[in-house]
Amino acid sequence: MTTPIISLERVSRVYDMGRVSVPALDAVSLDVHQGEFVAIVGPSGSGKSTMMNILGCLDRPTHGAYRLAGTTVAELDDDGLARLRSRSIGFIFQSYNLLPRTTALDNVAAPLLYQGVGRVERARRARASLERLGLGDRVDHEPTELSGGQQQRVAVARALVTEPALILADEPTGNLDSHAGAEVIALLRELHRAGRTIVLITHDAGVASSADRQVHLRDGRIAA
Amino acid sequence: MNAVELLRLALSRLRMSRMRAALTMLGVIIGVASVVALVGVGQGTTSNITSSLASLGTNLLTIIPTTQSSDGSTSLSLEDAAAIDELDSVAGVAPEASTSLTVTAGDESTDTTVVGTTAAYASVRAFGVWQGTFLTDVSVVRDLRVAVLGASTAETLGLDADDLGTEISIGGIPFQLIGILQPKGGSSFQDQDDQVIVPVGTVQKYFVGGDSVRTIGVSVAPTADMTAANAEITALLRELHELTATDDADFAIFDQTQLLAAASSISGTLTLLLGGIASISLVVGGIGIMNIMLVSVRERTREIGIRKAIGARGRDILAQFLVEALTLSLLGGLIGIAVGLGVSALIGQLAGWGFAFNPSTVVAAVLFSLLVGVVFGVWPARQAARLDPINALRYE
Numbered sequence: 001m002t003t004p005i006i007s008l009e010r011v012s013r014v015y016d017m018g019r020v021s022v023p024a025l026d027a028v029s030l031d032v033h034q035g036e037f038v039a040i041v042g043p044s045g046s047g048k049s050t051m052m053n054i055l056g057c058l059d060r061p062t063h064g065a066y067r068l069a070g071t072t073v074a075e076l077d078d079d080g081l082a083r084l085r086s087r088s089i090g091f092i093f094q095s096y097n098l099l100p101r102t103t104a105l106d107n108v109a110a111p112l113l114y115q116g117v118g119r120v121e122r123a124r125r126a127r128a129s130l131e132r133l134g135l136g137d138r139v140d141h142e143p144t145e146l147s148g149g150q151q152q153r154v155a156v157a158r159a160l161v162t163e164p165a166l167i168l169a170d171e172p173t174g175n176l177d178s179h180a181g182a183e184v185i186a187l188l189r190e191l192h193r194a195g196r197t198i199v200l201i202t203h204d205a206g207v208a209s210s211a212d213r214q215v216h217l218r219d220g221r222i223a224a
Numbered sequence: 225m226n227a228v229e230l231l232r233l234a235l236s237r238l239r240m241s242r243m244r245a246a247l248t249m250l251g252v253i254i255g256v257a258s259v260v261a262l263v264g265v266g267q268g269t270t271s272n273i274t275s276s277l278a279s280l281g282t283n284l285l286t287i288i289p290t291t292q293s294s295d296g297s298t299s300l301s302l303e304d305a306a307a308i309d310e311l312d313s314v315a316g317v318a319p320e321a322s323t324s325l326t327v328t329a330g331d332e333s334t335d336t337t338v339v340g341t342t343a344a345y346a347s348v349r350a351f352g353v354w355q356g357t358f359l360t361d362v363s364v365v366r367d368l369r370v371a372v373l374g375a376s377t378a379e380t381l382g383l384d385a386d387d388l389g390t391e392i393s394i395g396g397i398p399f400q401l402i403g404i405l406q407p408k409g410g411s412s413f414q415d416q417d418d419q420v421i422v423p424v425g426t427v428q429k430y431f432v433g434g435d436s437v438r439t440i441g442v443s444v445a446p447t448a449d450m451t452a453a454n455a456e457i458t459a460l461l462r463e464l465h466e467l468t469a470t471d472d473a474d475f476a477i478f479d480q481t482q483l484l485a486a487a488s489s490i491s492g493t494l495t496l497l498l499g500g501i502a503s504i505s506l507v508v509g510g511i512g513i514m515n516i517m518l519v520s521v522r523e524r525t526r527e528i529g530i531r532k533a534i535g536a537r538g539r540d541i542l543a544q545f546l547v548e549a550l551t552l553s554l555l556g557g558l559i560g561i562a563v564g565l566g567v568s569a570l571i572g573q574l575a576g577w578g579f580a581f582n583p584s585t586v587v588a589a590v591l592f593s594l595l596v597g598v599v600f601g602v603w604p605a606r607q608a609a610r611l612d613p614i615n616a617l618r619y620e
Binding site for chain 1: 225229240457526527529530531532534535536537539540608613614617
């Protein structure tokens with residue numbers, strides 16, 4: 001068996017709220033292998049968001065070990081985390097999180113800016129990524145000129161442009177109508193078929209069912 | 225990210241909110257423009273004073289009497305002047321007996337200073353002759369009634385080259401016009417071009433009486449030291465006036481170079497003071513930049529969160545906001561320099577000392593506005609760089 005892309009080993013995240021400590025994640029262990037499509041499902045307050053922050057290297061575990069694509073996250077400083085995010089993770093957020101008043105092309109090219117890729121090469125790769133998602137005629141549009149479904153597809157194009165080891169989607173259909181939502185799910189399945197490793201975080205059992213494997217979170221623990 | 229990428233990012237951001245960028249820059253523009261304009265005006269004044277003092281002659285010592293008797297005669301005489309002329313360190317001596325009289329030529333008349341002096345006056349006071357001739361030794365020795373007019377006096381009386389040899393009236397006495405001086409310009413102290421020059425003996429004979437003089441101008445030889453010449457003349461005059469070691473001198477010697485140094489030092493201090501006051505407004509402009517950058521960091525919290533999530537390090541965010549502040553201050557600085565140079569050129573034109581472009585002022589203004597950008601941009605940029613990406617992404 002190959003080394004997993006994601007390896008969580010008894011990971012806890014405890015929030016210090018003054019007098020009391022609140023454990024949002026409690027000794028969670030989880031492996032995700034290359035090419036898997038995993039859904040992390042749970043109601044609000046189950047620790048989903050904390051899980052997302054840990055997996056996305058936006059936060060560090062309080063206890064336990066997290067290895068992403070062979071790198072031990074706990075050993076990294078803030079710059080190291082930023083580099084790891086830049087290199088290994090493509091984010092898809094519920095609220096798209098595109099840069100405001102910035103064209104689709106520049107939005108998709110932005111992650112490459114922080115990898116130090118030159119301007120011409122950035123534009124070329126961003127355009128290719130947008131064209132793959134059927135947005136070739138929308139490169140010069142700003143987010144406000146695009147529909148919700150189109151904005152989310154721009155966000156997917158941005159997540160893919162760096163060819164990351166992991167696609168991390170946080171409630172990607174939450175702000176979309178059912179039709180556009182279904183399109184995004186179909187898109188994720190297509191990426192999965194193309195060999196991408198995808199972790200989908202959602203509260204929606206219907207959305208979760210599109211993944212190959214479901215991990216249920218409840219009160220900061222894996223339920224099943 | 226390299227500097228070009230950062231600059232491109234900053235410029236595209238500033239284009240998004242032109243009005244805000246323009247208003248933010250306005251503070252720096254006003255600050256830099258007033259520094260550049262006031263320093264320009266100060267330097268214009270300095271060079272104006274310096275050049276008009278230099279036109280009086282830089283190797284000039286002026287001796288004036290410090291006592292005067294009731295009949296108007298002074299302690300300085302033509303004999304003193306002749307004795308000083310014998311010194312090796314002295315190139316020329318021009319005793320001056322002057323008075324104020326009405327000069328008439330045809331229907332025109334004017335009140336002006338009539339200076340009785342010798343042929344050496346032109347070289348001692350650095351005057352050139354424009355038309356005709358200056359006083360000669362012969363005309364001085366014989367106390368001839370000949371007159372040389374200053375350029376503006378000649379103009380007032382409507383006299384030019386054609387009128388040489390004609391008769392003019394000074395204090396009711398006829399004189400022959402033999403020459404007109406070249407104008408010196410420079411109007412800071414007194415108009416050196418408004419005077420009538422006649423032989424010293426003539427003034428004493430017709431107008432003032434006695435044989436004392438008001439001033440002795442001494443041109444020190446180029447090879448001689450001003451201070452040494454000063455001391456030599458002092459010693460000579462004390463001896464001639466039979467003063468003992470304890471007596472106060474009945475004359476005073478002014479050194480033109482000392483006056484020059486004092487005047488430029490005063491005007492230099494004034495320039496510094498003006499520039500200092502103006503730079504306060506530059507600091508206020510810098511605070512304006514800091515204010516708007518802090519607002520901008522707050523408004524763009526979510527953008528900062530997004531950028532961090534997609535791989536921006538703290539220092540990338542810091543650089544982005546710092547370069548934005550620097551762009552504002554530098555752009556404001558450059559516009560301010562243009563405005564400031566325009567204003568000082570205009571003032572120079574109106575005041576008549578011309579426009580002196582000083583590259584060091586421009587360089588200093590650019591550096592200072594960059595400094596303002598760094599000082600007032602660093603704090604907001606650090607605030608942006610320190611934002612926690614999780615909170616920043618949730619910020620509405």
